[in-house]
Amino acid sequence: MNTLYFDNNATTQVAQEVIDCMLPYFRDYYGNPSSMHTFGGKVYRKIEEAREKVASLIGADPDEIFFTSCGTESNNTAIMSAIETNPEKKHIITTKVEHPAVLNFCKHLSRKGYQVTYLPVDSKGRLEIESFFRVIDNDLALVSIMYANNETGVIFPIEKIGELLKGRKVIFHTDAVQIVGKLPVNVKNLPVDMLSLSGHKIHAPKGIGALYVRKGTQFYPYIIGGHQENGRRAGTENVAFIIGFGKACEIAAKNIQKEVHFVKQLRDKLENGLLKNCPDASINGDTENRLPNTSNMSFEFVEGEAILLRLDEYGICASSGSACTSGSLEPSHVLRAMGVRNTAIHGSVRFSLSRYNQEKEIDKVIEVMPEIIKDLRLISPFGRERRIEKGCTS
Ligand code: PLP
Numbered sequence: 001m002n003t004l005y006f007d008n009n010a011t012t013q014v015a016q017e018v019i020d021c022m023l024p025y026f027r028d029y030y031g032n033p034s035s036m037h038t039f040g041g042k043v044y045r046k047i048e049e050a051r052e053k054v055a056s057l058i059g060a061d062p063d064e065i066f067f068t069s070c071g072t073e074s075n076n077t078a079i080m081s082a083i084e085t086n087p088e089k090k091h092i093i094t095t096k097v098e099h100p101a102v103l104n105f106c107k108h109l110s111r112k113g114y115q116v117t118y119l120p121v122d123s124k125g126r127l128e129i130e131s132f133f134r135v136i137d138n139d140l141a142l143v144s145i146m147y148a149n150n151e152t153g154v155i156f157p158i159e160k161i162g163e164l165l166k167g168r169k170v171i172f173h174t175d176a177v178q179i180v181g182k183l184p185v186n187v188k189n190l191p192v193d194m195l196s197l198s199g200h201k202i203h204a205p206k207g208i209g210a211l212y213v214r215k216g217t218q219f220y221p222y223i224i225g226g227h228q229e230n231g232r233r234a235g236t237e238n239v240a241f242i243i244g245f246g247k248a249c250e251i252a253a254k255n256i257q258k259e260v261h262f263v264k265q266l267r268d269k270l271e272n273g274l275l276k277n278c279p280d281a282s283i284n285g286d287t288e289n290r291l292p293n294t295s296n297m298s299f300e301f302v303e304g305e306a307i308l309l310r311l312d313e314y315g316i317c318a319s320s321g322s323a324c325t326s327g328s329l330e331p332s333h334v335l336r337a338m339g340v341r342n343t344a345i346h347g348s349v350r351f352s353l354s355r356y357n358q359e360k361e362i363d364k365v366i367e368v369m370p371e372i373i374k375d376l377r378l379i380s381p382f383g384r385e386r387r388i389e390k391g392c393t394s
Contacts, residue, residue, distance in 0.1 A: 005354075006351040006353060008201075008293060008353055012200060012202065012203045013356055015203040015204075017251060018251075022240040022241070022244040023240075029042060029043050029046070033047050033236075033237055034227075047239065047243070048062065049243075049246060050246025050247075053246035056250075056253060057185075058176075059188045064212055065210050066210065066213070066230065067229060067233065067245070069207055069238070070198055070200075071196050071198030073222070074175075074197065075101040077222040078144065079106070079142060080222045081194070081222065082173065084220035090113065090115055091114070094118060094143070095121065095127060095145055096121060096337040097149055097333065097337050098175065115139070119132060119135070121337050123339050124286040124338070125152045125284070125285040125286055125338045126286050127157065129157065136165075142172075143173070146174065146177075147179045149285070150178045151296055151335070153285060159191065163191060165191070172191065172193050177197060177209075178201060178291060179291065180252075182291050182292065183256070187214065194212060196210075202252050203354070204241070204245040205244055208241035208244070211232075211233075221233060262355065266359060267294070267351070267353055269359070269362050278299055280300040280301060281297055282300070282344065283295065283296065283297055284297065284338065285338075293353040293354060294350065294352050296335075296348060296349075297348065297350075298340065298344035298347050299348075299349065303346050303347065304348050306376050306380065307320070307372060310376065311365075311372065
Protein backbone atom coordinates (compact mmCIF):
# COMPACT_ATOMS: atom_id res chain seq x y z
CA MET A 1 0.00 0.00 0.00
CA ASN A 2 1.31 3.45 -0.90
CA THR A 3 1.84 5.98 1.83
CA LEU A 4 -0.08 9.20 1.29
CA TYR A 5 1.77 11.53 3.58
CA PHE A 6 -0.03 14.60 4.94
CA ASP A 7 1.91 15.08 8.17
CA ASN A 8 4.65 17.41 7.03
CA ASN A 9 4.36 19.78 9.99
CA ALA A 10 5.40 16.79 12.13
CA THR A 11 8.31 15.92 9.88
CA THR A 12 9.18 15.74 6.20
CA GLN A 13 10.66 13.24 3.82
CA VAL A 14 14.41 13.82 3.48
CA ALA A 15 15.09 15.04 -0.06
CA GLN A 16 17.16 12.67 -2.20
CA GLU A 17 19.59 15.50 -3.04
CA VAL A 18 20.05 16.02 0.70
CA ILE A 19 20.82 12.34 1.31
CA ASP A 20 23.24 12.29 -1.61
CA CYS A 21 25.23 15.24 -0.37
CA MET A 22 25.38 13.85 3.19
CA LEU A 23 26.65 10.34 2.43
CA PRO A 24 30.30 11.18 1.68
CA TYR A 25 30.55 12.80 5.12
CA PHE A 26 29.87 9.47 6.84
CA ARG A 27 31.98 7.37 4.51
CA ASP A 28 34.86 9.37 3.09
CA TYR A 29 35.27 12.74 4.78
CA TYR A 30 34.98 11.80 8.43
CA GLY A 31 37.59 14.22 9.74
CA ASN A 32 36.91 16.47 12.71
CA PRO A 33 36.34 20.03 11.45
CA SER A 34 38.38 21.36 14.39
CA SER A 35 41.48 19.35 13.44
CA MET A 36 44.57 21.09 12.08
CA HIS A 37 45.11 18.70 9.17
CA THR A 38 43.88 19.28 5.62
CA PHE A 39 41.44 16.33 5.96
CA GLY A 40 39.62 18.09 8.82
CA GLY A 41 39.96 21.49 7.15
CA LYS A 42 38.02 20.26 4.14
CA VAL A 43 35.11 19.32 6.40
CA TYR A 44 35.34 22.70 8.16
CA ARG A 45 34.94 24.50 4.84
CA LYS A 46 31.86 22.41 4.00
CA ILE A 47 30.26 23.38 7.29
CA GLU A 48 30.90 27.03 6.49
CA GLU A 49 29.29 26.55 3.08
CA ALA A 50 26.23 25.02 4.77
CA ARG A 51 26.10 27.97 7.16
CA GLU A 52 26.06 30.34 4.20
CA LYS A 53 23.14 28.44 2.67
CA VAL A 54 21.09 28.46 5.87
CA ALA A 55 21.86 32.16 6.39
CA SER A 56 20.95 32.97 2.81
CA LEU A 57 17.48 31.38 3.13
CA ILE A 58 16.57 33.90 5.84
CA GLY A 59 18.64 36.89 4.69
CA ALA A 60 21.13 36.60 7.58
CA ASP A 61 24.92 36.87 7.59
CA PRO A 62 26.60 33.46 8.02
CA ASP A 63 28.19 34.50 11.31
CA GLU A 64 24.71 35.17 12.72
CA ILE A 65 23.86 31.45 12.41
CA PHE A 66 24.99 28.55 14.56
CA PHE A 67 23.92 24.94 14.41
CA THR A 68 22.03 23.12 17.16
CA SER A 69 20.58 19.62 17.48
CA CYS A 70 16.96 20.66 16.74
CA GLY A 71 14.32 23.37 16.93
CA THR A 72 13.71 22.55 20.58
CA GLU A 73 17.34 23.19 21.48
CA SER A 74 17.30 26.44 19.49
CA ASN A 75 14.23 27.62 21.41
CA ASN A 76 15.63 26.59 24.81
CA THR A 77 18.97 28.24 23.97
CA ALA A 78 17.34 31.53 22.95
CA ILE A 79 15.26 31.68 26.11
CA MET A 80 18.15 30.76 28.41
CA SER A 81 20.47 33.26 26.75
CA ALA A 82 17.93 36.06 27.20
CA ILE A 83 17.57 35.41 30.92
CA GLU A 84 21.28 34.79 31.51
CA THR A 85 22.21 38.08 29.88
CA ASN A 86 19.51 40.00 31.78
CA PRO A 87 19.81 38.48 35.25
CA GLU A 88 18.04 41.37 36.98
CA LYS A 89 14.83 40.88 34.94
CA LYS A 90 12.31 38.17 35.72
CA HIS A 91 9.44 38.61 33.28
CA ILE A 92 8.88 36.63 30.06
CA ILE A 93 6.05 37.14 27.56
CA THR A 94 4.99 34.33 25.26
CA THR A 95 1.67 33.02 23.94
CA LYS A 96 -0.80 30.33 24.94
CA VAL A 97 -0.32 28.52 21.65
CA GLU A 98 3.44 28.01 21.47
CA HIS A 99 4.99 24.64 20.74
CA PRO A 100 5.87 22.70 23.93
CA ALA A 101 9.55 23.51 23.18
CA VAL A 102 8.75 27.05 24.38
CA LEU A 103 5.65 26.50 26.49
CA ASN A 104 7.05 23.78 28.75
CA PHE A 105 10.39 25.55 29.08
CA CYS A 106 8.53 28.68 30.23
CA LYS A 107 6.51 26.57 32.69
CA HIS A 108 9.81 25.22 34.01
CA LEU A 109 11.09 28.78 34.45
CA SER A 110 7.94 29.89 36.23
CA ARG A 111 8.60 27.15 38.79
CA LYS A 112 12.03 28.75 39.24
CA GLY A 113 10.50 32.12 40.09
CA TYR A 114 10.10 33.79 36.68
CA GLN A 115 6.85 35.54 35.90
CA VAL A 116 5.51 34.30 32.57
CA THR A 117 2.67 36.02 30.72
CA TYR A 118 0.86 33.89 28.15
CA LEU A 119 -0.85 36.09 25.55
CA PRO A 120 -4.29 34.94 24.36
CA VAL A 121 -5.48 34.33 20.80
CA ASP A 122 -8.91 34.94 19.31
CA SER A 123 -11.31 32.38 17.84
CA LYS A 124 -9.33 32.34 14.59
CA GLY A 125 -6.05 31.72 16.39
CA ARG A 126 -4.85 35.31 15.81
CA LEU A 127 -2.73 36.94 18.47
CA GLU A 128 -4.62 39.50 20.54
CA ILE A 129 -2.03 42.19 20.13
CA GLU A 130 -3.88 44.79 22.28
CA SER A 131 -3.22 42.60 25.30
CA PHE A 132 0.50 42.91 24.58
CA PHE A 133 0.64 46.63 25.51
CA ARG A 134 -0.88 45.99 28.91
CA VAL A 135 1.76 43.47 29.99
CA ILE A 136 5.01 45.14 28.90
CA ASP A 137 6.92 46.30 31.98
CA ASN A 138 10.45 47.20 33.08
CA ASP A 139 11.06 43.70 34.39
CA LEU A 140 10.66 42.21 30.91
CA ALA A 141 13.69 40.17 29.78
CA LEU A 142 12.28 38.28 26.84
CA VAL A 143 9.41 38.09 24.39
CA SER A 144 9.21 34.70 22.65
CA ILE A 145 6.42 34.45 20.08
CA MET A 146 6.16 31.88 17.32
CA TYR A 147 6.08 33.05 13.72
CA ALA A 148 3.61 30.41 12.49
CA ASN A 149 1.59 27.94 14.50
CA ASN A 150 2.32 24.27 13.91
CA GLU A 151 -1.29 23.12 14.42
CA THR A 152 -3.29 25.75 12.52
CA GLY A 153 -0.59 27.38 10.38
CA VAL A 154 -1.77 30.82 11.57
CA ILE A 155 0.95 33.45 11.13
CA PHE A 156 1.63 35.97 13.89
CA PRO A 157 2.48 39.66 13.26
CA ILE A 158 6.14 39.43 14.20
CA GLU A 159 7.04 42.71 12.46
CA LYS A 160 4.37 44.59 14.43
CA ILE A 161 5.44 43.10 17.76
CA GLY A 162 9.08 43.95 17.02
CA GLU A 163 8.05 47.55 16.30
CA LEU A 164 6.22 47.73 19.64
CA LEU A 165 9.39 46.61 21.40
CA LYS A 166 11.64 49.14 19.65
CA GLY A 167 13.72 51.16 22.08
CA ARG A 168 13.21 48.70 24.94
CA LYS A 169 16.03 46.57 26.24
CA VAL A 170 14.13 43.34 25.68
CA ILE A 171 15.25 40.27 23.72
CA PHE A 172 12.75 39.33 21.02
CA HIS A 173 12.87 35.69 19.92
CA THR A 174 10.66 33.97 17.38
CA ASP A 175 10.19 30.25 16.85
CA ALA A 176 10.19 30.17 13.06
CA VAL A 177 10.47 26.39 12.79
CA GLN A 178 7.24 26.03 10.81
CA ILE A 179 7.54 28.99 8.48
CA VAL A 180 11.13 28.87 7.27
CA GLY A 181 11.24 27.19 3.86
CA LYS A 182 7.44 27.43 3.47
CA LEU A 183 7.18 31.20 3.03
CA PRO A 184 9.90 33.79 2.44
CA VAL A 185 11.51 34.99 5.69
CA ASN A 186 14.02 37.82 5.75
CA VAL A 187 15.58 38.85 9.04
CA LYS A 188 16.68 42.14 7.45
CA ASN A 189 13.03 43.25 7.58
CA LEU A 190 12.10 41.38 10.71
CA PRO A 191 12.81 43.13 14.01
CA VAL A 192 13.83 39.99 15.97
CA ASP A 193 17.02 39.33 17.90
CA MET A 194 16.86 35.55 17.63
CA LEU A 195 15.04 33.10 15.38
CA SER A 196 14.85 29.29 15.61
CA LEU A 197 15.00 26.87 12.68
CA SER A 198 14.72 23.10 12.38
CA GLY A 199 16.01 20.91 9.57
CA HIS A 200 13.44 18.12 9.54
CA LYS A 201 10.55 20.45 8.69
CA ILE A 202 12.20 21.32 5.37
CA HIS A 203 13.37 17.96 4.00
CA ALA A 204 16.63 17.71 5.96
CA PRO A 205 17.05 14.94 8.58
CA LYS A 206 15.72 14.99 12.13
CA GLY A 207 18.25 16.09 14.73
CA ILE A 208 19.62 19.28 13.19
CA GLY A 209 18.57 22.86 13.82
CA ALA A 210 19.99 26.35 13.90
CA LEU A 211 19.61 29.57 15.82
CA TYR A 212 19.92 32.99 14.23
CA VAL A 213 21.33 35.58 16.62
CA ARG A 214 21.39 39.13 15.26
CA LYS A 215 24.80 40.82 15.33
CA GLY A 216 25.19 42.86 18.51
CA THR A 217 22.73 40.77 20.55
CA GLN A 218 24.20 39.71 23.88
CA PHE A 219 24.44 35.93 23.93
CA TYR A 220 25.18 33.28 26.50
CA PRO A 221 25.59 29.63 25.40
CA TYR A 222 23.31 26.89 26.66
CA ILE A 223 25.64 23.97 25.92
CA ILE A 224 29.02 24.71 27.38
CA GLY A 225 32.26 22.93 26.54
CA GLY A 226 34.58 23.27 23.54
CA HIS A 227 35.00 26.27 21.28
CA GLN A 228 32.82 24.97 18.40
CA GLU A 229 30.39 27.26 16.60
CA ASN A 230 32.40 30.28 17.72
CA GLY A 231 31.82 29.41 21.37
CA ARG A 232 28.04 29.59 20.97
CA ARG A 233 27.31 25.84 21.02
CA ALA A 234 29.85 23.32 22.25
CA GLY A 235 30.12 19.77 20.96
CA THR A 236 31.73 18.27 17.86
CA GLU A 237 29.62 19.31 14.90
CA ASN A 238 27.05 16.92 13.40
CA VAL A 239 28.85 17.31 10.09
CA ALA A 240 26.73 15.29 7.64
CA PHE A 241 23.48 16.67 9.07
CA ILE A 242 24.73 20.24 8.89
CA ILE A 243 25.69 19.72 5.26
CA GLY A 244 22.29 18.15 4.58
CA PHE A 245 20.52 21.06 6.28
CA GLY A 246 22.50 23.48 4.11
CA LYS A 247 21.40 21.62 0.98
CA ALA A 248 17.76 21.57 2.10
CA CYS A 249 17.89 25.35 2.62
CA GLU A 250 19.47 25.85 -0.78
CA ILE A 251 16.68 23.84 -2.44
CA ALA A 252 13.99 25.67 -0.43
CA ALA A 253 15.41 29.07 -1.41
CA LYS A 254 15.46 28.13 -5.08
CA ASN A 255 11.91 26.74 -5.21
CA ILE A 256 10.00 28.68 -2.57
CA GLN A 257 7.76 30.77 -4.85
CA LYS A 258 6.82 27.79 -6.98
CA GLU A 259 6.17 25.56 -3.97
CA VAL A 260 4.03 28.09 -2.10
CA HIS A 261 1.71 28.16 -5.08
CA PHE A 262 1.78 24.37 -5.58
CA VAL A 263 1.01 23.31 -1.99
CA LYS A 264 -1.55 26.06 -1.49
CA GLN A 265 -3.49 24.96 -4.53
CA LEU A 266 -3.49 21.33 -3.32
CA ARG A 267 -4.41 22.36 0.24
CA ASP A 268 -7.30 24.52 -1.00
CA LYS A 269 -8.58 21.71 -3.20
CA LEU A 270 -8.48 19.36 -0.22
CA GLU A 271 -10.35 21.78 2.04
CA ASN A 272 -12.99 22.66 -0.53
CA GLY A 273 -13.60 19.00 -1.29
CA LEU A 274 -13.96 18.06 2.37
CA LEU A 275 -16.14 21.05 3.24
CA LYS A 276 -18.43 20.21 0.34
CA ASN A 277 -18.71 16.48 0.98
CA CYS A 278 -18.60 16.17 4.78
CA PRO A 279 -21.44 17.74 6.79
CA ASP A 280 -20.45 19.64 9.95
CA ALA A 281 -16.89 20.18 8.77
CA SER A 282 -15.09 23.46 9.35
CA ILE A 283 -11.63 24.99 9.15
CA ASN A 284 -9.82 25.99 12.34
CA GLY A 285 -7.68 29.13 12.15
CA ASP A 286 -7.44 32.32 10.16
CA THR A 287 -7.76 31.32 6.52
CA GLU A 288 -6.54 34.77 5.43
CA ASN A 289 -3.16 34.51 7.05
CA ARG A 290 -1.72 31.06 7.41
CA LEU A 291 0.92 28.72 6.04
CA PRO A 292 0.10 27.55 2.52
CA ASN A 293 0.61 23.86 3.38
CA THR A 294 -1.48 23.57 6.55
CA SER A 295 -5.10 22.71 7.04
CA ASN A 296 -6.64 22.12 10.45
CA MET A 297 -10.19 20.88 10.08
CA SER A 298 -12.85 19.80 12.52
CA PHE A 299 -15.35 17.08 11.73
CA GLU A 300 -17.76 17.66 14.51
CA PHE A 301 -19.28 14.83 16.55
CA VAL A 302 -16.53 12.30 15.77
CA GLU A 303 -13.19 11.64 17.43
CA GLY A 304 -10.12 12.79 15.49
CA GLU A 305 -8.19 9.69 16.55
CA ALA A 306 -10.85 7.43 15.07
CA ILE A 307 -10.62 9.39 11.80
CA LEU A 308 -6.84 8.97 11.79
CA LEU A 309 -7.10 5.23 12.34
CA ARG A 310 -9.56 4.88 9.49
CA LEU A 311 -7.40 7.06 7.21
CA ASP A 312 -4.44 4.90 8.16
CA GLU A 313 -6.23 1.89 6.64
CA TYR A 314 -5.82 3.63 3.27
CA GLY A 315 -2.18 4.52 3.98
CA ILE A 316 -3.16 8.15 4.59
CA CYS A 317 -1.07 9.86 7.30
CA ALA A 318 -2.45 12.95 8.98
CA SER A 319 -2.44 14.04 12.61
CA SER A 320 -4.77 15.12 15.32
CA GLY A 321 -4.01 17.85 17.79
CA SER A 322 -6.37 16.35 20.26
CA ALA A 323 -5.06 13.22 21.91
CA CYS A 324 -3.00 10.04 22.01
CA THR A 325 -1.66 10.31 18.47
CA SER A 326 0.03 13.58 19.28
CA GLY A 327 1.76 11.91 22.21
CA SER A 328 -0.48 13.52 24.81
CA LEU A 329 -3.85 12.69 26.29
CA GLU A 330 -4.83 16.33 26.50
CA PRO A 331 -7.03 18.02 23.90
CA SER A 332 -5.10 20.49 21.73
CA HIS A 333 -3.99 23.51 23.81
CA VAL A 334 -4.06 25.57 20.62
CA LEU A 335 -7.69 24.86 19.75
CA ARG A 336 -8.65 25.26 23.41
CA ALA A 337 -6.97 28.69 23.52
CA MET A 338 -9.03 29.60 20.42
CA GLY A 339 -12.21 28.65 22.25
CA VAL A 340 -13.12 25.94 19.72
CA ARG A 341 -16.11 23.89 20.88
CA ASN A 342 -15.21 20.61 22.58
CA THR A 343 -17.02 18.50 20.00
CA ALA A 344 -14.99 20.25 17.29
CA ILE A 345 -11.68 19.96 19.16
CA HIS A 346 -12.18 16.24 19.51
CA GLY A 347 -12.95 15.92 15.83
CA SER A 348 -9.94 17.89 14.62
CA VAL A 349 -7.50 16.63 12.04
CA ARG A 350 -4.44 18.39 10.67
CA PHE A 351 -3.35 17.83 7.08
CA SER A 352 0.04 19.33 6.30
CA LEU A 353 1.42 19.11 2.78
CA SER A 354 4.77 19.30 1.05
CA ARG A 355 6.23 19.52 -2.43
CA TYR A 356 6.04 15.72 -2.64
CA ASN A 357 2.24 15.54 -2.47
CA GLN A 358 0.29 14.93 -5.64
CA GLU A 359 -3.17 15.90 -6.80
CA LYS A 360 -4.31 12.28 -7.02
CA GLU A 361 -3.53 11.89 -3.30
CA ILE A 362 -5.84 14.80 -2.54
CA ASP A 363 -8.52 13.15 -4.68
CA LYS A 364 -8.14 9.96 -2.63
CA VAL A 365 -8.69 11.78 0.68
CA ILE A 366 -11.71 13.60 -0.71
CA GLU A 367 -13.06 10.25 -1.92
CA VAL A 368 -12.67 8.27 1.32
CA MET A 369 -13.34 10.89 3.97
CA PRO A 370 -17.14 11.36 3.63
CA GLU A 371 -17.72 7.62 4.14
CA ILE A 372 -15.34 7.53 7.11
CA ILE A 373 -17.08 10.44 8.79
CA LYS A 374 -20.53 9.00 8.11
CA ASP A 375 -19.56 5.59 9.56
CA LEU A 376 -17.94 7.08 12.62
CA ARG A 377 -20.87 9.35 13.35
CA LEU A 378 -23.10 6.32 13.54
CA ILE A 379 -21.01 4.74 16.29
CA SER A 380 -19.53 7.72 18.13
CA PRO A 381 -21.16 8.96 21.35
CA PHE A 382 -20.77 12.51 19.96
CA GLY A 383 -22.52 11.34 16.80
CA ARG A 384 -25.43 9.98 18.81
CA GLU A 385 -25.74 13.32 20.61
CA ARG A 386 -25.88 15.06 17.28
CA ARG A 387 -28.57 12.80 15.87
CA ILE A 388 -30.67 13.38 18.96
CA GLU A 389 -30.07 17.15 18.63
CA LYS A 390 -31.27 16.96 15.04
CA GLY A 391 -34.33 14.92 15.97
CA CYS A 392 -33.21 11.53 14.56
CA THR A 393 -34.07 8.57 16.72
CA SER A 394 -32.58 5.74 14.68
N1 PLP B 1 8.62 24.71 17.23
C1 PLP B 1 7.61 24.39 16.42
C2 PLP B 1 6.62 25.44 16.03
C3 PLP B 1 7.46 23.07 15.96
O1 PLP B 1 6.42 22.76 15.17
C4 PLP B 1 8.41 22.11 16.36
C5 PLP B 1 8.26 20.70 15.96
O2 PLP B 1 7.18 20.23 15.67
C6 PLP B 1 9.46 22.51 17.19
C7 PLP B 1 9.53 23.80 17.61
C8 PLP B 1 10.48 21.53 17.66
O3 PLP B 1 11.42 21.25 16.63
P1 PLP B 1 12.30 19.95 16.72
O4 PLP B 1 11.43 18.78 16.45
O5 PLP B 1 13.36 20.15 15.68
O6 PLP B 1 12.88 19.92 18.09
